[in-house]
Amino acid sequence: MSKEKLMHNEVNEKEMRFAFKEKADEVLCQADSFEKRIGTLRVGFESEVGIWKDNVPYYEIGVIRDKVVDRVKSVYGGEADVELGLTQLELRTAPYDILSDFEALDREYRKEFERNRFLAGNFGASILRIGSNPLLPVIDTPRTDKLKYQLVPDYQNMYRRKTITTTIGINGKVIEIGDASIVSLFQSFQVNLEAKSLDDAIAKMNRSFMFAPYLMAIGGNSRYLGLQDTGWNDLRIVAWELSHDTRTSDDIKRGMGLRIGLPEKYFEDMTDYFERILKYPFILHDPEHAFKIGIGLHWLDTRVKFIGNSAVVELRALPTQPTIENELALTLFYIGRLIYAEATNEPFLPMVIVRENRLSSLMFGLAKPLWVAESGKYIKVDARDAVRRELSRAGFGLKTVGLGCHIDILESLYSRIDNGSPSDVLSRHFDNCSSVCKEEMLEALKITGMLV
Amino acid sequence: MKIDAIRRFMRRFDFRKEFEGYIGIERERFLVDKDGMPIPQADLFLTAAGDKRFAHELSRCQIEDRTEPHRDIMRLKLNLFENDSLVYKTTSEIGSGAAMYEVASATMPLEVYPTPRYENIVKRITREQLIAACRVAGVHIHIGVRDMNEALVVYGILREKLSELSHLGDHSSGERLTLYKTMATKWEPPTYANVEDFYEVARIHGFDDSPRNCWHLIRISVHGTVECRMFGATDQADEIINWVELIQSHIHV
Numbered sequence: 233m234s235k236e237k238l239m240h241n242e243v244n245e246k247e248m249r250f251a252f253k254e255k256a257d258e259v260l261c262q263a264d265s266f267e268k269r270i271g272t273l274r275v276g277f278e279s280e281v282g283i284w285k286d287n288v289p290y291y292e293i294g295v296i297r298d299k300v301v302d303r304v305k306s307v308y309g310g311e312a313d314v315e316l317g318l319t320q321l322e323l324r325t326a327p328y329d330i331l332s333d334f335e336a337l338d339r340e341y342r343k344e345f346e347r348n349r350f351l352a353g354n355f356g357a358s359i360l361r362i363g364s365n366p367l368l369p370v371i372d373t374p375r376t377d378k379l380k381y382q383l384v385p386d387y388q389n390m391y392r393r394k395t396i397t398t399t400i401g402i403n404g405k406v407i408e409i410g411d412a413s414i415v416s417l418f419q420s421f422q423v424n425l426e427a428k429s430l431d432d433a434i435a436k437m438n439r440s441f442m443f444a445p446y447l448m449a450i451g452g453n454s455r456y457l458g459l460q461d462t463g464w465n466d467l468r469i470v471a472w473e474l475s476h477d478t479r480t481s482d483d484i485k486r487g488m489g490l491r492i493g494l495p496e497k498y499f500e501d502m503t504d505y506f507e508r509i510l511k512y513p514f515i516l517h518d519p520e521h522a523f524k525i526g527i528g529l530h531w532l533d534t535r536v537k538f539i540g541n542s543a544v545v546e547l548r549a550l551p552t553q554p555t556i557e558n559e560l561a562l563t564l565f566y567i568g569r570l571i572y573a574e575a576t577n578e579p580f581l582p583m584v585i586v587r588e589n590r591l592s593s594l595m596f597g598l599a600k601p602l603w604v605a606e607s608g609k610y611i612k613v614d615a616r617d618a619v620r621r622e623l624s625r626a627g628f629g630l631k632t633v634g635l636g637c638h639i640d641i642l643e644s645l646y647s648r649i650d651n652g653s654p655s656d657v658l659s660r661h662f663d664n665c666s667s668v669c670k671e672e673m674l675e676a677l678k679i680t681g682m683l684v
Numbered sequence: 685m686k687i688d689a690i691r692r693f694m695r696r697f698d699f700r701k702e703f704e705g706y707i708g709i710e711r712e713r714f715l716v717d718k719d720g721m722p723i724p725q726a727d728l729f730l731t732a733a734g735d736k737r738f739a740h741e742l743s744r745c746q747i748e749d750r751t752e753p754h755r756d757i758m759r760l761k762l763n764l765f766e767n768d769s770l771v772y773k774t775t776s777e778i779g780s781g782a783a784m785y786e787v788a789s790a791t792m793p794l795e796v797y798p799t800p801r802y803e804n805i806v807k808r809i810t811r812e813q814l815i816a817a818c819r820v821a822g823v824h825i826h827i828g829v830r831d832m833n834e835a836l837v838v839y840g841i842l843r844e845k846l847s848e849l850s851h852l853g854d855h856s857s858g859e860r861l862t863l864y865k866t867m868a869t870k871w872e873p874p875t876y877a878n879v880e881d882f883y884e885v886a887r888i889h890g891f892d893d894s895p896r897n898c899w900h901l902i903r904i905s906v907h908g909t910v911e912c913r914m915f916g917a918t919d920q921a922d923e924i925i926n927w928v929e930l931i932q933s934h935i936h937v
Contacts, residue, residue, distance in 0.1 A: 395929040397757045404755070470758065481852060484926050584772045588765035595762060603769060610773045 240387055244517035249510060251522035256506040259430070259523075259538065263502075266543045267429045273633065274426035274542075275567065276327035277341050279559065280419035280552055282360035283319045283352055284367065284683060286674065290374045294318040296355040303351050310344060316381045317365070317416030318374035323348055327426060327542075330567070334638055342556055349684060362654075362682045363454030363468045363551020365417045366673055370458040373413045380516055381416075384529070387515045388412035391478040398474055402463030402595065405666055409457070412475045418454065418468040419552040421559050423566055425545045430502045433536045433543035437505075438498040439573045440534035440566070442581045444549040446622040447569075449593035449602065449615050450645055451562055452653035453551040453682075459673055461666045465597030465655050468551050469493055472531065478513075492531040494590060497583055505536060533590075554654050554681045561644045568626030568635070568642075575632050581605055597653045616649045654680065690883045693892050694832060699908035703828035706753035707760055707928050708909065711767075712746050712821035712917060714792075715775065716783045722746075724795040725780055733774040737767055742802050743818035744795040745788070747771075753828055757925060764921040786856045786916035787863065788819045809867070816863040821917040823853070823924055825931060826909035836876055838910045838935050842902050843873045845934055846914065850901070853915030853927060860916045861901075868899030 259266075268274075283297045297314065301321050304312040311324035323344045328337040349359050360367075368374065375381050389412050392398075398410030427433035452465030464470065473492045489496040491512045499505045509526045516525050527537050533549040547566055553559045572578070581589075585603045592600050593615075602618040603610055613621075623646060627639050651657060661676035662668050668676075677683035714722045715729055722745035729747055730738055739748045749767040754760040775782050794814055796802050806814060829835040842849070850861060865871045870889050876882040882904070886892040895906050905911040915927055 393926075393929075395926070395933040397929055397932075400758070402756060402759065479922075481926055481930075484920065484923050485852070485855070487920055489922070582772055584765070585769045588762065588769045591758070591762045591765055595758065610769075610776070 240383075240513060240515050240517070245514055247519050248514035248517060248522045248525070251519035252506075252510060252514070252526045255523035260502060260506075263430050265541045266427070266433075268426060268542070270428065271331070272329045272426075273331045273567070274327040275330045275337060275563070276424045277325045277337070277559070277563075278322055278422040278424065278546075279324075279341075279345070280315055280320055280322045280421070281345075281348070282317070282362070282365050282419060283321065283357050284360045285355070285357040290318055290368070293357065294374065294376070296352065296357050297321050299355065300348060300351040300357075304344075304347060308347060310347060312344075312348065314376050314378070315416070316376060316385075316413070317368075317418075318376050319365070319368070320376075320416065320419060321348065327424065330635070331633060334635065338560060341560070345556055358683050360419075360677070360683050361552050361554050362658075362677065363419055363452075363466060364457055364471075365419070366456035366459055366677075367670065368417055368458075370407065370409060370414060370417070371411045373411065373416045375413050375416050384515055385412035385415070387513075388476045388478060392475070393477060393479065393481070396474065396477055400457075400462050400464065400467055400471055400474065401460075405461060405463050407457050407460050407462055409471045409475055414457075414475050415472050417457065418472065420468065420548055421550050421552045421562070423547040423550075423563050425547070425567070425570075427536070427543040427545055430543055433545055434499050434502055434505060435574075436545040436570060437532075437534045437536050438580065439570055439578075440545065440547055440549075441494055441498065441532075441583075442586055443569050443573070443622060444533050444547065445586065445589035445593040445602065446619050447562060447565060448549055448590065449597050450619050450648050450653055451550045451553065451558075452594070452597045452655040453553060453658075455655035455659060456668075456673070459668050459670060461659060461662065461664075461668070464595055465599075465653055466551055466594045469533070469549070470591075470594055476531075491529065493533055494583070494587060495532060498580060502536075557641070557644060558654075561641050564630060564635070564638055564641050565623060565626045565645055568629035569622060570629065571633055572625040572629030575629060579605070579608075581610075585610060597656060598649070620646070620649055654682070658682070689887075689892070690880060693883045693886060694879065696895055696906055697832065697835070697904065697908055698906060699829060699831045699835070701830035703753050703908065704830040704834070706755050706828035707757075707932075708753040708826040708828070708907075709751045709760065709764065709924060709928075710748055710824040710826070711764075711784075711924075712741055712748050712823075713771070714745050714783045714785050714788055714821060715747060716781045718781065720781070720783060722783075722785075722788050722792040723780060724793050725778065726797055728778050729774055729780070732778050733770060735770060737770070740797040740799070742796055742805065743792075744797045745793060745818065746821060747782075753826070757928065760928070761921050761925055764924065768919075768921075784917040784919040785821060786854075786860045786918075788821070790815065790819065792818060794818050813867045816867040820860045820863045820867075822860065822864075822913060823915040823917060823927070825912045825915065825924070825928060826905065826907060827912075827931065827935065828909050832879055832882075832904075835904045835908075835910055836878070836882065839873070839876065839902060839904055841935050842910060842912060842931065843875065846873065846901060849912060849927070849930070850914040852930065853918075855916045855918065861914070864901075871899060871901050873900040873902040 724744035751763040
């Protein structure tokens with residue numbers, strides 16, 4: 233595809249909007265085709281990791297990354313792809329019905345990861361399992377040489393509001409993040425859950441917004457940027473928000489939110505969701521794929537995407553974890569908590585409260601109280617108590633659908649209540665120093681299992 | 685004699701250099717019934733909330749929330765969210781709601797919160813001014829300054845931007861500011877060449893003894909801040925943050 237075809241302009245945007253609407257209407261008209269059998273729960277993973285090799289230029293790490301991805305696909309027929317970051321790759325699993333065989337998902341995910349690790353090892357490289365790569369530069373971060381990976385960040389840089397604060401850091405720490413390609417430092421672990429219908433997809437997405445902050449508090453794993461301590465439990469999404477805010481003052485005045493993070497309100501239905509996507513520029517010009525592009529650029533904490541005749545709820549709020557076991561535990565926390573909410577027809581927390589819980593979790597993790605609902609009332613409790621209580625609800629949910637035999641996997645999260653999130657654990661290695669040297673960082677990453 | 689008066693006047697301002705560049709927000713909002721009509725429940729709300737972040741306003745239908753002073757914009761945003769959650773919780777408990785109307789209905793109740801200061805104010809104003817005072821709600825942005833000299837510089841810069849900032853913070857096609865100007869006839873921030881000038885204006889406008897009685901849309905406040913009062917009420921934290929960032933870009937914080 234030529235650069236001209238991908239350029240953002242009014243005519244191209246109009247075409248993209250039209251093509252998106254056509255496909256969205258088709259989905260809405262064929263709602264029945266997205267209905268799935270009750271009694272199954274199909275789940276798959278996408279996980280972004282970094283490749284790291286010390287003392288070589290970044291482009292060389294990029295070459296290793298490309299070779300790993302190529303071999304996963306061509307030699308093993310596996311699922312892997314490059315990402316925005318020059319040193320990143322994404323590995324994927326097929327969806328599995330976890331109600332009948334949770335172990336199958338577990339096995340495939342481990343196999344995919346070990347394969348990537350093995351191949352990287354063949355080139356003398358390691359795998360970095362962390363939400364923000366602390367070893368690469370924050371400005372002019374090396375990007376993958378693909379047109380869309382050049383155009384989208386460049387668009388964000390060009391149209392960002394000039395007055396916006398592009399620094400991040402708590403307690404006097406100030407780190408400049410005013411380059412949209414900063415997201416190429418970020419790695420997330422995504423849970424894909426097949427919905428039973430379009431309505432079910434919207435309901436699951438809405439519920440995910442509600443309780444994701446508890447998972448974010450305990451799952452925080454992106455605190456360092458450019459070897460500097462930002463003080464955040466998980467800065468990944470907030471840095472994304474700040475570097476990708478292209479709203480004008482008038483947009484903000486009209487109440488337009490960001491296409492990153494949380495929507496302004498819970499979605500009413502799929503039409504409402506599609507209409508929100510249409511409010512934002514498509515940036516790329518490829519009408520044949522307008523539907524996929526529109527959804528792909530809608531970086532909410534949870535979003536609904538479409539794969540064939542499946543409406544898939546994608547939890548995107550969590551950073552890559554130090555271990556596969558951690559990610560399996562968070563997946564069960566997520567799914568169990570979702571089932572609990574559905575089984576008890578749990579009322580939604582008001583968005584105003586979710587908004588505070590979310591930002592507080594990202595900023596302070598388990599160190600600041602969070603809101604919970606208790607017998608129809610809202611109370612603020614110690615974040616550790618809030619997470620403990622949510623984990624217990626998740627356990628209840630897992631038992632409800634016959635996944636009770638996997639509850640022990642949640643134990644690693646119970647221990648985090650005492651030990652803190654991975655961000656907390658990593659920062660303890662540096663004794664609260666605001667900046668660290670590369671050697672210290674590499675050592676700490678190895679000790680914490682984030683560099684393997 | 686005049687020098688002593690100026691010194692006394694200066695002592696009324698609590699400048700603290702450690703808060704230079706910090707931002708604090710005050711927001712006014714209405715307590716409303718299920719139909720969205722303002723209701724005089726500020727005392728009920730304040731008792732139920734029991735939190736020093738909330739205070740009364742002249743209208744008994746309004747409350748005000750305040751943030752701590754923050755240097756970090758995201759921490760400021762979280763503080764706004766925290767206050768919003770507390771308002772939601774408290775209004776749920778007392779069976780009311782809250783609304784960020786910039787201008788409330790002309791038929792709203794005109795009950796005044798019972799304090800001697802408000803009672804004195806009400807004695808001095810016309811009914812038209814009382815109605816105007818009760819109906820409007822705004823957002824006040826405080827910018828911390830280290831001393832009076834810096835206050836005068838920041839004040840001077842923002843005074844030049846009054847029209848731009850007023851337009852940006854307007855959600856009622858100018859109705860709020862029209863009502864504000866009915867209530868506060870001395871709304872226009874004058875130029876101050878120096879401290880003596882500032883004192884002279886304060887003396888003529890009658891706020892030399894109590895700078896809290898200065899109703900200019902931009903003022904140097906007793907908290908040691910320059911306070912922008914031209915913004916209308918909004919329930920969007922992002923909008924307030926945008927105003928703050930614009931102000932910061934003007935004064936190069």
